[in-house]
Structure formats: C-alpha cells, structure tokens
Amino acid sequence: MSLTQKILDVVGTKGLLTSEPDMAAYLCEWRDKYVGKALCVVLPKTTEEVSQVVKLCAEAKAPIVPQGGNTSLVGGSIPFDSGDEVVISLRRMNTVRYIDKQGGTLTVEAGCILANLQQTATDNGFMFPLRIGSEGSCQIGGNISTNAGGVQVLHYGNTREQVLGLEVVLPNGDIWDGLSSLRKDNTGYDLKQLFIGGEGTLGIITAAVVKLYPKPKYQQIAMIALPSVEAAIDFLGLARTMSGDQVTAIELIPRIAIDLVVKNVPNFSDPMPEKYDWQILVELSSSATEDLKSLMETILEEGMAQDIVLDAIIPGSEAQQNKLWALREEISGAQKPEGGSIKHDICVPIGKIPEFIETADAALQKIIPGFRPVTFGHIGDGNLHYNPLQPVGADPQEFLDKWESVSRIVHDIANDLRGSISAEHGIGRMKKNELSRYKSDVELRLMRQVKTAFDPQGIMNPGKMLPD
Ligand SMILES: Cc1cc2nc3c(=O)[nH]c(=O)nc-3n(C[C@H](O)[C@H](O)[C@H](O)COP(=O)(O)OP(=O)(O)OC[C@H]3O[C@@H](n4cnc5c(N)ncnc54)[C@H](O)[C@@H]3O)c2cc1C
Incomplete structure (x- = not known):
C-alpha cells in the first residue's frame, strides 16, 4: 500500500488532499516567494491522527512539513520542489x-x-x-x-x-x-x-x-513627533517612569511611511499637522487610572520641556485611536505599489538603534543612491522592520536582484552591534545559510545535536532553519 493510501486510512477523505488544485493553497505563501510541491497535504483532526500519520511517515522516511497559517514568509512552512514531502496542516485542529x-x-x-x-x-x-x-x-x-x-x-x-x-x-x-x-x-x-x-x-x-x-479597562494612544530616533528612545524611558510602567506599545513611524499610506491606501489622511521626520505611536493601558489622557498630556509636557517632543496628537474617540493603529498596520502593504522592497526584521540593543539606522542608511546609499529607507516598528524591543525601498522610477527586478548583497550589509551591521538578523519571521529557508555566518561554531554544533537527538532520521521539516 502506498504511503498516501495508508494516510487516507487514518484521516479519511476530509483529511487528505492529493490533487494539484486542491493542494495549491498549501504550497505557496502570501508573497509567492516560495512555491513548492508535495506528495500530499494532510489535515488531521486530532492529536492521535497526527501521531499515526507521523508514524507512517517515519516508517517510510518521508519528510514532513508542519504548516500553520503560512504567514511567516521565510519559506519554513512550504515544501521544496521534490514532491515527496508530506505537508501536515493543523488548520482543522482549531478548538x-x-x-x-x-x-x-x-x-x-x-x-x-x-x-x-x-x-x-x-x-x-x-x-x-x-x-x-x-x-x-x-x-x-x-x-x-x-x-x-x-x-x-x-x-x-x-x-x-x-x-x-x-x-x-x-x-x-x-x-x-x-x-x-x-x-x-x-x-x-x-x-x-x-x-x-x-x-x-x-x-x-x-x-x-x-x-x-x-483586559485593561482604559487605553490611550498618542502620535508624537520627535526631533530624532534618539529622542524616541529617551521618550520611552520618560513615559515608562512617569506612567509607572503603563506603556504597552511604542512603534516608530518615519515620515515616508505616513506619506506612502496616505498615497497608496484609500481613506487615509496625514494625521500630523506638520511634516516631521520621525513619529512614534505610544499606547498607555491601565485598569486603575481612568484619565490616561491627562497622564499622556503630562508626559508630553515634560517631553517638550526636555526638547524630546516636537508635537503630538491625542485622539479622543476609540474610532480615532483605531484609525491611527490602522495607519501603522498599513505600512507594510503601502510599500507594495512603490516597486521592490527588501525586508529585514533585525533586532539590536535599544540604545544602538540610532547607530544601526545611521550606519545602514549610509552604507546602502553608497551602493544604491536614491534608495528609500522605510524603517519602522517595535522600537521598544529594539526590533525594526528595516525595508530599503527601490529608488523612484528604478527597475523593481533589478533592485530586488540586490536582495542578498543588501541583506548582507544590513545583517553585518546588526551583528556588529550584537544584534540579531531575525526577531520576527524566523529563519526558514530564506536565512538558514546566514546562520553559519552569525552563530558561533559552538552554538551551531549544539543546535545540530539537539536536532539529531529529537529527529535522528532528519524527517521533521528538513532543510529549514539549520544551515546546510
Ligand atoms: C502582515 C503580516 C504581519 C506580521 N506581523 C508580525 C509581527 O508583528 N510579529 C511577528 O513575530 N511576526 C509577524 N508576522 C510573521 C508571521 O505572521 C508570524 O511568524 C506567525 O507567527 C506565523 O504563524 P503561521 O501560523 O502563519 O505559521 P507558518 O507560517 O505556517 O509556519 C511558520 C513556521 O512554523 C512551523 N509550524 C507552523 N505550525 C506548526 C505547528 N503546529 N507545529 C510545529 N511547527 C509549526 C512551520 O513549519 C514554519 O517553519 C507577520 C506576517 C504578516 C504577513
């Protein structure tokens, strides 16, 4: 009996896809950067079914690709081209x-x-x-x-x-x-x-x-304009101290990001009264302090007194607050119509963020004059989306062909600052060979030993995360 037939006996027809059209959605990811082939896609309904299917794959030495929502975008959840891997999607186990x-x-x-x-x-x-x-x-x-x-x-x-x-x-x-x-x-x-x-x-x-x-009863956000990225970091320290550590989010937003959302996403207008280079979106949350708006105002006054705040808007209604969050969430999509964009999800020690941005911008301007840095995200964790966008009017493919050399520069700079080359999407297959450059031999050897201890046959998501 073939492996597929044995799997069918375990999961039934609802739990198995074998035709190309049925499997298609499980074999490519959102950006279409990775597209693969599979022997079959299995949709088990219980842990016992997963166990039986994995036992069958282990007997047949068939490689397995676990799959969730397919949003990690580094190729980890997508099979290779061989067509002999078994994708196990957890989507029916959702209780x-x-x-x-x-x-x-x-x-x-x-x-x-x-x-x-x-x-x-x-x-x-x-x-x-x-x-x-x-x-x-x-x-x-x-x-x-x-x-x-x-x-x-x-x-x-x-x-x-x-x-x-x-x-x-x-x-x-x-x-x-x-x-x-x-x-x-x-x-x-x-x-x-x-x-x-x-x-x-x-x-x-x-x-x-x-x-x-x-769930915090009260939340208040503000969009705050600052003279520099250093000022954003200083403001975080100030706000944490003055609020009794009630800052639940702080997101860095550059001018270009606002401009791109306003230009490329319907129903958005510029929330700031003037055009400033750097903004942060700050959220305070509390169940004890009802008047978070006053607290935010007090912190902003102190920030202005210390010359780390230039301007701010404090939305009144929940709808206005949601609109500012929506603007933040649209930054990724707003880059798409502008052509090629090279994505990074690096992390550096928080105090090193300004140095990272300055060094990376200068290094890339030398090799791609006119490139547009779209640098945004979770500044409070040291984790930035550093997305170089192609120069206006450049050929998108020509720009994207530089992905590896651009990433090498960006990752080297993050690494020199004792940072990480991935703080969100993971390694998958996109960055697996980069690990050999940035992890020590000792760390890589330990990682391989762990892998072998758990998976001596090497059938669980092979070719992902660990360098070749
Ligand atoms: C618009 C957008 C915004 C995003 N924002 C963020 C963000 O703010 N922060 C962030 O961290 N990430 C972000 N991501 C990345 C992504 O959403 C996360 O990495 C997410 O956790 C991936 O979950 P998934 O279910 O899609 O996993 P998948 O992409 O399906 O899989 C990811 C990896 O996990 C493995 N896997 C999946 N399920 C299982 C399982 N049950 N058992 C074992 N292995 C499994 C896969 O084999 C693969 O290697 C964003 C992505 C998009 C598209």
Missing part, C-alpha cells in the same frame, strides 16, 4: 479545549487562528496580548513555532512568555503531553522551550496552554 478562569489559562489546539483565540479570551473577560498584523490568518501553533512578537512585547513579552505547556507529536510519532499550566516547575530541562521558536524542526505542536491577562 479551544479548556479555559481555567481561576488560573488565568487557556488550553487550545495548535490550528486555532490567533484572532479567534483573542476573541475567546475577550468573551471570557480576559485578554491574550499577542497582537500582530497577520492575526486573522496565523495560527497559535505557528506563533509558538516562530516565537512571534508584535506590538505589545514591550509590556507582555514574546509568545515564549505566554506559553505554559505544550502537547507535541515527536518525529517518531510519540505524543509528548506537556500540557502543564504550572507557572513554576523546576524539575529539569524545560523541554517546551526547544519547540518554541523551533520552526517545526523538532516536532509538531498540537496544543498549548497559554496565559491570559486581565
């Missing part, structure tokens, strides 16, 4: 299994879309703090496998900080039930940490216990 209101935890299957998880938390009087632009499509299993961040990492931490327990199907098909909801457990290696950010190379996450938080 919230249990909410512990006293303990403030939620047990959820890996295929649950992040926005649905957030809604379940809200419906039960809680909040799940992972907020990212792809939340309508990405799955919690994918978020855990990439250790996703987002706009509230500053206050609540990455996905790693939200996970208390995991259920994982290992590369030999065994099920590890690590669905603990304990907040303290000092009984040896914390195995779940290896699967968090493991990009599906060590096993398939089938369920997780995550933390829930009280």
Whole structure:
C-alpha cells in the first residue's frame, strides 16, 4: 500500500488532499516567494491522527512539513520542489479545549487562528496580548513555532512568555503531553522551550496552554513627533517612569511611511499637522487610572520641556485611536505599489538603534543612491522592520536582484552591534545559510545535536532553519 493510501486510512477523505488544485493553497505563501510541491497535504483532526500519520511517515522516511497559517514568509512552512514531502496542516485542529478562569489559562489546539483565540479570551473577560498584523490568518501553533512578537512585547513579552505547556507529536510519532499550566516547575530541562521558536524542526505542536491577562479597562494612544530616533528612545524611558510602567506599545513611524499610506491606501489622511521626520505611536493601558489622557498630556509636557517632543496628537474617540493603529498596520502593504522592497526584521540593543539606522542608511546609499529607507516598528524591543525601498522610477527586478548583497550589509551591521538578523519571521529557508555566518561554531554544533537527538532520521521539516 502506498504511503498516501495508508494516510487516507487514518484521516479519511476530509483529511487528505492529493490533487494539484486542491493542494495549491498549501504550497505557496502570501508573497509567492516560495512555491513548492508535495506528495500530499494532510489535515488531521486530532492529536492521535497526527501521531499515526507521523508514524507512517517515519516508517517510510518521508519528510514532513508542519504548516500553520503560512504567514511567516521565510519559506519554513512550504515544501521544496521534490514532491515527496508530506505537508501536515493543523488548520482543522482549531478548538479551544479548556479555559481555567481561576488560573488565568487557556488550553487550545495548535490550528486555532490567533484572532479567534483573542476573541475567546475577550468573551471570557480576559485578554491574550499577542497582537500582530497577520492575526486573522496565523495560527497559535505557528506563533509558538516562530516565537512571534508584535506590538505589545514591550509590556507582555514574546509568545515564549505566554506559553505554559505544550502537547507535541515527536518525529517518531510519540505524543509528548506537556500540557502543564504550572507557572513554576523546576524539575529539569524545560523541554517546551526547544519547540518554541523551533520552526517545526523538532516536532509538531498540537496544543498549548497559554496565559491570559486581565483586559485593561482604559487605553490611550498618542502620535508624537520627535526631533530624532534618539529622542524616541529617551521618550520611552520618560513615559515608562512617569506612567509607572503603563506603556504597552511604542512603534516608530518615519515620515515616508505616513506619506506612502496616505498615497497608496484609500481613506487615509496625514494625521500630523506638520511634516516631521520621525513619529512614534505610544499606547498607555491601565485598569486603575481612568484619565490616561491627562497622564499622556503630562508626559508630553515634560517631553517638550526636555526638547524630546516636537508635537503630538491625542485622539479622543476609540474610532480615532483605531484609525491611527490602522495607519501603522498599513505600512507594510503601502510599500507594495512603490516597486521592490527588501525586508529585514533585525533586532539590536535599544540604545544602538540610532547607530544601526545611521550606519545602514549610509552604507546602502553608497551602493544604491536614491534608495528609500522605510524603517519602522517595535522600537521598544529594539526590533525594526528595516525595508530599503527601490529608488523612484528604478527597475523593481533589478533592485530586488540586490536582495542578498543588501541583506548582507544590513545583517553585518546588526551583528556588529550584537544584534540579531531575525526577531520576527524566523529563519526558514530564506536565512538558514546566514546562520553559519552569525552563530558561533559552538552554538551551531549544539543546535545540530539537539536536532539529531529529537529527529535522528532528519524527517521533521528538513532543510529549514539549520544551515546546510
Ligand atoms: C502582515 C503580516 C504581519 C506580521 N506581523 C508580525 C509581527 O508583528 N510579529 C511577528 O513575530 N511576526 C509577524 N508576522 C510573521 C508571521 O505572521 C508570524 O511568524 C506567525 O507567527 C506565523 O504563524 P503561521 O501560523 O502563519 O505559521 P507558518 O507560517 O505556517 O509556519 C511558520 C513556521 O512554523 C512551523 N509550524 C507552523 N505550525 C506548526 C505547528 N503546529 N507545529 C510545529 N511547527 C509549526 C512551520 O513549519 C514554519 O517553519 C507577520 C506576517 C504578516 C504577513
């Protein structure tokens, strides 16, 4: 019997796709940068089914590609061209299994879309703090496998900080039930940490216990113009101190980003009264302080007195606040009509951000005069989207052909500042060979030893994350 037939016996017709048109959506990602082929796409409904399918693949030594919402954009969730890989999509395993209101935890299957998880938390009087632009499509299993961040990492931490327990199907098909909801457990290696950010190379996450938080009753944002990026960092320190650490988000927005959203996305106008080079979007949250607007004003007054604030708008209504957040979320899409854009999700120590931006801009201007730096994002975590945009009127493909050389420069600069070449999307296949340049031999050897210990046959997402 063929492997596909054996898998069919486990998951039934609803759980197996084999024709090219049926599989197509699972074989390419959002930007169409990676398109692959597969033996079949499996859509299991239970952990037991995942386990049985993985056992069959292990027997046949067939490579497996775990897949979530396919939004990570570095090729990690897409099979290669060989056509012999088995894609296991978790999308049908999307149930919230249990909410512990006293303990403030939620047990959820890996295929649950992040926005649905957030809604379940809200419906039960809680909040799940992972907020990212792809939340309508990405799955919690994918978020855990990439250790996703987002706009509230500053206050609540990455996905790693939200996970208390995991259920994982290992590369030999065994099920590890690590669905603990304990907040303290000092009984040896914390195995779940290896699967968090493991990009599906060590096993398939089938369920997780995550933390829930009280939903803050009050929130206030402000769009603030500053004289420099240094001033943005100084403002963060000021706002954290003056608010008693109630800053839940701070996003850097350059002038070009506002201009591109206004130009390329319908129904947006410039929120700032004047054109300033740098803005930040700052969010304060609290359940105790109702008048956050006054608090924001007091902080802004102090910022002006210290010459680190030039101007600010404080939206009154929730609708106006949402519109400013929407502007921030549209920055990625607003670059598309402008032609080629080379993406980076680097991280550097927060105090090194100005030096990173200055050095990278200067280095790239030398090789691509007139390129447009679109530098925005989570300045409070040191994590920036550094997206060089092609010069106006240049040939998009000619610009994109420079992707590797541009990234080499950008990544070298981040690395020289003791930064990271990826703080969001992960390594996948896009950056896997870069790891040999930026990780030490000791670290790479340990990573390979971990991989071999979990997956001696090398069938779990092979060719991803670890350098060739
Ligand atoms: C518009 C947009 C905005 C974004 N904003 C952010 C942001 O603010 N912060 C951020 O961190 N990222 C962001 N991302 C990137 C992306 O959404 C995240 O990396 C997300 O966590 C990926 O989840 P996914 O379900 O789509 O995973 P996929 O892309 O399907 O998979 C990602 C990796 O995890 C593996 N995997 C998936 N599910 C499982 C599983 N159940 N078990 C084991 N391995 C698995 C895959 O094999 C792959 O290697 C953004 C992406 C887009 C398109």
